[in-house]
Amino acid sequence: MILHFTNARLIDPEAGTDAIGSLTVKDGVIRARDEKAPKGATVIDCGGKCLAPGIVDIGVKIGEPGERHRESFRSAGLAAAAGGVTTVIARPDTTPAIDTPEVLEFVTRRAAGSPVRIRHMAALTKGRDGAEMTEISFLRDAGAIAFTDATRVSTNPKALTRAMSYARSLGALVVCHPQDPGLSAGASATSGKFASLRGIPAVSPMAERMGLERDLALVEMTGVSYHADQITTARALPALARARAAGLDVTAGTSIHHLTLNEFDVGDYRTFFKFMPPLRSEVDRLAIVAAVADGSIDIISSMHTPADEESKRLPFEEAAPGAVALETFLPAAMRLYHAGHLTLPALFRAMALNPANRLGLPQGRLNPGAPADLVLFDPDAPFLMDRFKLRSKSKNTPFDGARMEGRVLATYVGGTQVFAAEE
Numbered sequence: 494m495i496l497h498f499t500n501a502r503l504i505d506p507e508a509g510t511d512a513i514g515s516l517t518v519k520d521g522v523i524r525a526r527d528e529k530a531p532k533g534a535t536v537i538d539c540g541g542k543c544l545a546p547g548i549v550d551i552g553v554k555i556g557e558p559g560e561r562h563r564e565s566f567r568s569a570g571l572a573a574a575a576g577g578v579t580t581v582i583a584r585p586d587t588t589p590a591i592d593t594p595e596v597l598e599f600v601t602r603r604a605a606g607s608p609v610r611i612r613h614m615a616a617l618t619k620g621r622d623g624a625e626m627t628e629i630s631f632l633r634d635a636g637a638i639a640f641t642d643a644t645r646v647s648t649n650p651k652a653l654t655r656a657m658s659y660a661r662s663l664g665a666l667v668v669c670h671p672q673d674p675g676l677s678a679g680a681s682a683t684s685g686k687f688a689s690l691r692g693i694p695a696v697s698p699m700a701e702r703m704g705l706e707r708d709l710a711l712v713e714m715t716g717v718s719y720h721a722d723q724i725t726t727a728r729a730l731p732a733l734a735r736a737r738a739a740g741l742d743v744t745a746g747t748s749i750h751h752l753t754l755n756e757f758d759v760g761d762y763r764t765f766f767k768f769m770p771p772l773r774s775e776v777d778r779l780a781i782v783a784a785v786a787d788g789s790i791d792i793i794s795s796m797h798t799p800a801d802e803e804s805k806r807l808p809f810e811e812a813a814p815g816a817v818a819l820e821t822f823l824p825a826a827m828r829l830y831h832a833g834h835l836t837l838p839a840l841f842r843a844m845a846l847n848p849a850n851r852l853g854l855p856q857g858r859l860n861p862g863a864p865a866d867l868v869l870f871d872p873d874a875p876f877l878m879d880r881f882k883l884r885s886k887s888k889n890t891p892f893d894g895a896r897m898e899g900r901v902l903a904t905y906v907g908g909t910q911v912f913a914a915e916e
Contacts, residue, residue, distance in 0.1 A: 495519045496908060497530035498537050501869070504545035505859045506842035516544060518865040521907035525861055539869060542902060545841045546857045547579025547609075547866035548822060549848040551668075551746060552722055553797040554643075554815070555581075555611075556886075557603055558596070559588025563887050564799040564817075566600075570607030572819040572884040574912035577868030577901045578795070580610040580856050581819075582848070585621070586643035592616035592627045594635040601636055608911035609904075610866070612852075614639045617656050617667060623647025626656035630663055638852055641668035641722070644769050646704060648674055650711065657715040666852070668720045671705035671729065672770060681810045682771045683756050691759070694810050698726040698777065701770060705729050709736045712743060720851060721745040724790055725773050727780035733789060744851050746792035747781050749818060749825045754778075754891060764805045764812035765891045768796075782834050785843055792851065793843040795822040799887030817885040821892050827872050827899030837872065865908035874900035 496518040503514045503526070517525040517534065530536050550573070556563040573581050583600070585591035591600060597615055604611035615637035619625045622645075629640060640660055646669075647653045660667050680696030682688040688695035705721060709732060712719045724733065724745045736743045750768055755775045759766045766772060773781075784790040798815025805812050818825070826844065829835045835843075841857075849857030856866050880893040904912040 494908065495531050495534040496537060497534040498539055498544055499530065500541055501539035501544035502541055503859060504543050504837045504841050506546065506838050506846040507858045507860065509838045511837050513541065516859065518908045521865050521909070523859060523861050523863050523865050526859065542869055542871050543837065544867060544869050545837070546845040546859060547868050547904065547906065548577050548844045549580040549582070549854065549857055550578045550795050550797070550819070550822065551582040551792060551848050552584055552794045553581045553819065554584045554586060554799065556799060557587065557600060563801050564885055566604045566607050566611065568884060568886045569819065570609050570611070572817070573609045574904045575884055575901060576820040577823045577870060577904055578609060578819055579866035579868070579904060579906050580612065580854065582638060582852065583611055583613045584643045585614050585616040585641065586645070590616045590621045592619050592621070594628065594631045597632055597635045597637060609906055612636070612638045614641050614668060616640070617642050618647065618652065621645045623649050624652050626652065626659060629656070629659055629665055633663060633665060639666040639668050644670045646670055646672055646674040650707065654711055654715060657711055657717040661715050661717040664718070666718045666720060668722050669708050670723065671701055671708055671721045673700040673703040676700035676703070680771065681767060682759060683773050685756070685774065687756050691762070693759070696771065698728050698773065701726045702728040702732060705732050709741065709743065712736065712741050713739070718742045722794070723748055723751065723770060723796065725751040725770050725781060726777045730780065730784055730789060744791045746794050747785065747790050748794055748796040749822055750796070750816060750891065751778065752782055752785070752793065753825050753828050758891065762809045764807065764809055765816060765889050765893065767809060767812050767814045768816070769814040782829065786835055786839060791843065791847045793826065795819055799885055800889045801887055805889050816889050816891055817883060817887050818890070819885060820883050821878065821890055823870060823901060824897040824899040825892065827897070830872060831898060865905055867905040868901060869903040870899060870901045872899050874898060876900060
């Protein structure tokens, strides 16, 4: 099948351009730009709406195995397609953890029927306990795209050093969560006057800097390729800059929630606003937005973390952290666009091109030869977010009832349409 998208506002994160043009797709691959429609092609008039590379989302939690009631591969795939996410990079914090080739092969088979591409990260240490490294070589052979213990931070630097050294010898990417585990234990908010007035257990933003500084010291020692999954405070940025200036193979990401929400959103103790790390001050939020804009932070992720009602309907400090975000990722990102903080090419550089490049994937671009993983969307379409209309099994979104802009009209994976908005 040949598809020809015409009258499209092409968002090209690699060239940094945003202009009307056309795109020709054949056999699941982009074949040409701004050329006439080939004979026999199915012509799709985009009506001046935006056509961009599909989002590559690092750090998505899916509940299989162990928590299928929170999210299954099927529900996550449907939610991703509806949100313009064409490649999901799933976390290994399942029950049991994805720490053996057998478990990895199981989830790979389970994910095969998804409408979007799903790749898996594997645990860096057995059981994500931070003590004994996993069979990294065998896991890579089984398809692991990176290695991480997710939000569980190792307290054993010696074991972490061994794992990083071995990952370095194999050219594997290690993804870490930069937090000091001692300071962060039991914290539900960022320390300051607001948390004190609300009586919420809090952690200093310095815990992030301390965790990052430790990780970067180990990266310098081992030479491993390293990605910090969530940088959320201004205090962590200088350490990141020094590491890059020293030539270390280091990248950093942040979550869409830390870019669009701040600590005051927790005001009425709504547990849908509880995250790990917790929401930060407005000063920190703006600093992280600026860091994405200037390239200091490379990647924006949804950090999709489904939680059932029983896990959220608890006192704030006892509730499970995290939110579903596969469907709200793009509309939330449009807040940054409409506020003038980031252009659409800059947003898709952080949401599609940079994560694909970091993981060695061919997605995230509109060049001829790239996979035809595409999202057609209207950045200005307003709507009222209703969590009960989300396709995820869990409905824990902080944007419930919020007025948002940005509606996905269609999603394509390998040139096949996997989602179409209802008229």
